[in-house]
Amino acid sequence: MSDADAIPASATKITYIDGRPATITLRRCKLVVAREGQVEERLFDKDVVNIGAMEDNDLVLEDETVSRNHCRIFVEGDQYLIQDLDSTNGTFVNRVRIREAWLRPDVVITLGKTEIRFQPFDERVRIVPTETDRYGEIIGRDRKMREIYAILEKIAPTDATVVIEGETGTGKDVVARTIHGASKREGGPFMVFDCGAVPENLIESELFGHEKGSFTGAHQTRQGVFEMANGGTVFLDELGELQLDLQPKLLRVLEQREVKRIGGTKPIKVDVRIVAATNRNLEEEVRAGRFREDLFYRLTVVRLVLPPLRERRDDVKLLARHFLDHGHFNKDREGHRRVTQFAPGVLDRLSQYDWPGNVRELHNVIERAVSFSESDTVELADVPEHIAWPRGVPRDNDSETDVSIPLPDFRASELEGTFKDAKERWVASFERDYIAGLLKKNNGNISHAAREAEIDRKYFRKLMKKYGITAQDDDLDVDE
Numbered sequence: 489m490s491d492a493d494a495i496p497a498s499a500t501k502i503t504y505i506d507g508r509p510a511t512i513t514l515r516r517c518k519l520v521v522a523r524e525g526q527v528e529e530r531l532f533d534k535d536v537v538n539i540g541a542m543e544d545n546d547l548v549l550e551d552e553t554v555s556r557n558h559c560r561i562f563v564e565g566d567q568y569l570i571q572d573l574d575s576t577n578g579t580f581v582n583r584v585r586i587r588e589a590w591l592r593p594d595v596v597i598t599l600g601k602t603e604i605r606f607q608p609f610d611e612r613v614r615i616v617p618t619e620t621d622r623y624g625e626i627i628g629r630d631r632k633m634r635e636i637y638a639i640l641e642k643i644a645p646t647d648a649t650v651v652i653e654g655e656t657g658t659g660k661d662v663v664a665r666t667i668h669g670a671s672k673r674e675g676g677p678f679m680v681f682d683c684g685a686v687p688e689n690l691i692e693s694e695l696f697g698h699e700k701g702s703f704t705g706a707h708q709t710r711q712g713v714f715e716m717a718n719g720g721t722v723f724l725d726e727l728g729e730l731q732l733d734l735q736p737k738l739l740r741v742l743e744q745r746e747v748k749r750i751g752g753t754k755p756i757k758v759d760v761r762i763v764a765a766t767n768r769n770l771e772e773e774v775r776a777g778r779f780r781e782d783l784f785y786r787l788t789v790v791r792l793v794l795p796p797l798r799e800r801r802d803d804v805k806l807l808a809r810h811f812l813d814h815g816h817f818n819k820d821r822e823g824h825r826r827v828t829q830f831a832p833g834v835l836d837r838l839s840q841y842d843w844p845g846n847v848r849e850l851h852n853v854i855e856r857a858v859s860f861s862e863s864d865t866v867e868l869a870d871v872p873e874h875i876a877w878p879r880g881v882p883r884d885n886d887s888e889t890d891v892s893i894p895l896p897d898f899r900a901s902e903l904e905g906t907f908k909d910a911k912e913r914w915v916a917s918f919e920r921d922y923i924a925g926l927l928k929k930n931n932g933n934i935s936h937a938a939r940e941a942e943i944d945r946k947y948f949r950k951l952m953k954k955y956g957i958t959a960q961d962d963d964l965d966v967d968e
């Protein structure tokens with residue numbers, strides 16, 4: 489095999505002009521399968537196509553002269569390679585027996601009595617921002633969001649690997665779920681794996697599974713996330729946190745669509761689509777030597793960068809209205825919306841704020857405002873001070889002397905001691921209730937609760953310890 493044999497086939501990729509996505513090229517290949525006078529055409533948009541007689545192959549050949557796992561066609565850089573998998577009768581390309589070879593368009597691959605014509609073809613389309621202000625569960629009408637919808641329309645139905653980048657709370661999780669929901673894997677599992685939340689010593693077994701007895705404590709054979717997601721999508725959240733020594737193993741899954749359990753010897757085929765998210769800049773991580781370059785290129789077939797909310801201020805009003813209209817928190821006992829509108833000026837003040845916690849923070853602020861609201865309207869007073877009255881905005885004098893604000897209903901015990909004592913008691917009681925409440929809301933999941941609170945998981949655990957609060961996944965967090 490020499491480079492001279494290589495044919496450049498453009499990968500599924502997005503091209504940018506002046507920083508804007510301009511076109512998308514979708515890579516596909518057609519396999520025309522002929523055997524005993526019967527011809528069948530199959531279209532693949534996968535990076536790896538496994539071929540053989542066994543049921544779990546992408547192309548199953550009912551031919552007794554074909555091995556169970558006969559060969560594999562896969563994308564390498566910009567080209568397609570074929571690799572024989574130690575088949576009994578061999579793999580032939582244009583009648584020459586090969587172990588590995590680059591594939592040119594229209595070559596004929598022979599496996600036993602079956603002939604397969606290989607025909608790569610690419611579809612190149614312009615990215616035109618959609619006219620819609622939502623795609624699936626994703627809300628937003630900023631041009632950058634509508635460009636993302638246009639890309640999603642094209643790539644969601646394929647098997648292309650996607651990496652979603654964006655600050656915390658920009659909607660990476662929502663986008664990943666939407667991609668799965670719009671794909672042909674929709675009926676299959678959607679498995680989330682948070683690379684930053686699982687203790688380092690458990691990551692490998694969680695991802696790839698283990699055989700019984702492979703390490704102390706491995707009492708049962710266990711499937712990993714990739715096996716469990718077979719037929720569906722694996723969402724690798726916080727990808728930038730994945731340890732360097734595990735990265736080659738992930739690369740192997742991507743290249744060969746196979747996993748090996750810890751302590752296992754035989755590779756197990758997995759049919760999964762991979763979507764990953766990170767709030768780190770992966771290119772910087774590669775430069776800093778914390779992320780492998782080969783894995784980076786393998787993963788970033790399609791790279792989506794979600795803009796922070798402060799860069800799409802017009803979406804703040806749209807999202808705020810959406811949360812008010814559809815938030816589960818805004819329902820009375822009969823299921824009717826309790827709070828129906830924003831007082832004049834409230835939405836303007838919301839869109840002037842910078843939203844460091846992005847859409848998640850906005851969602852939380854609306855939820856809080858609804859719970860504070862005493863009428864059918866969200867008033868400025870229901871919004872946190874730093875948002876309602878940013879520095880430089882003169883306060884309405886009337887509101888400072890407003891005697892109609894009811895005095896807080898303190899119990900006598902709460903007023904005992906000095907101001908400092910009372911404040912400490914109050915803070916402690918708030919912290920305890922808040923941490924316990926948030927854990928309950930997140931079904932005992934510490935990582936999720938800490939993320940929602942936007943505080944470090946270790947600090948969250950420290951507070952749990954301080955107040956004697958336990959959670960169901962407490963014993964998993966052994967890495968501190």
Ligand SMILES: Nc1ncnc2c1ncn2[C@@H]1O[C@H](COP(=O)(O)OP(=O)(O)OP(=O)(O)O)[C@@H](O)[C@H]1O
Pocket residue numbers: 625626627628654655656657658659660661662663765767847848851939
């Ligand atoms: N564009 C959007 N439209 C509607 N809801 C959104 C959007 N973006 C985020 N949200 C909501 O904001 C919250 C946080 O979103 P999500 O968990 O997807 O963020 P994330 O980027 O994955 O955050 P993190 O990096 O912290 O994991 C969720 O409640 C989600 O439903």
